[in-house]
Amino acid sequence: MNKTGSHRGRRPGNPDTRAAILDVARRRFLEDGYHAVTLRSVAAGAGVDLALVSYYFGSKKGLFGAALALGANPAELLARVVAEGDLATLPERVVRQVLAVWDDPVTGPPLIAMLRTAIDDDSVGALVKEAVEREIVDRIAGLVPGRDAGRRAAAFTTVVAGLITTRYLLRLEPVASMTADDVVRSVSPQLRQALRGPGRAARDARPAQRS
């Protein structure tokens, strides 16, 4: 390592330095859990000054979010899914995207670890709750026409949360070992019903029509 500059040679402004910190942090969070990790221990592991970790990430929560966003950031992925089509096919597209990142052996485990931590630790839980409300519920609500958009978006999010909890946290059968196609087929109708709201039954993808 370069030993000519600051402490143990890593310097601010070098993208490799930021990446090295994130790499260490990600491994520490996953192996040791949220509580056991300190900015100091991550700095030491990455061979940088503590001040540099604070400079890049501000706090442990900031470092946690950045470290786990490395693989897949649910809020950004939802934004992409929303942009790719209309409301009629949103349920299928959302389920496919959820499965793509949570089933993936690289992006899945950090997400599962993050959710476990959110459920176990109140401060991380508050962080995740706030991010989900702002980045996911509110975004879905913005797509839904009519009254009670916020409640329909919340009902939609609740079904997605149920899929994630049963398939990835409890590994409940048959949900845990169904193929992606079968999960899409099984779960999407409930998402479509959630978007419709309680006043209408989900006949199909189009708005309900009187015959």
Added chain:
Amino acid sequence: MNKTGSHRGRRPGNPDTRAAILDVARRRFLEDGYHAVTLRSVAAGAGVDLALVSYYFGSKKGLFGAALALGANPAELLARVVAEGDLATLPERVVRQVLAVWDDPVTGPPLIAMLRTAIDDDSVGALVKEAVEREIVDRIAGLVPGRDAGRRAAAFTTVVAGLITTRYLLRLEPVASMTADDVVRSVSPQLRQALRGPGRAARDARPAQRS
């Protein structure tokens, strides 16, 4: 049953006897899994008559709930809800029962603690997963006519899991602070859709009919 009075001297009515049974049951459930445990093996482990275990806990479900220190046993409550009406009103009745016990300041916290532990600890997680599959998914499947009953029951359970995760674990708004009536109204249509299965949209509470 009772052979020579009380086996190894433990007697009904002694609080230590009940505690001893629970202690053995908790260890057996965690070490051997839900399926492998029998009332008989717990009785033998605790040095009491089988009849005494039945007397205190009624069934394996009851023993399991008591061993996990649950004031309310989801499997027994579901059995009661199922017995109280038909499939058409099952969604509303299940949501109301879930809210009644999870919102309750006495019965709720131990259930939340149990679920957190199940998510955090693999051995407890495996136990809860197995109990939910056997006592909840299979029971719902037994009520659903037609093909894919198991998958529809799993889809139903997934929606309930999503309600519990968002309202009680993540405390996601607006789900966390909605009134019971509003939750019933918001979530039941997705449960009804889950019972129908993906081939049919939930027009109403009655079975779909060909016209």
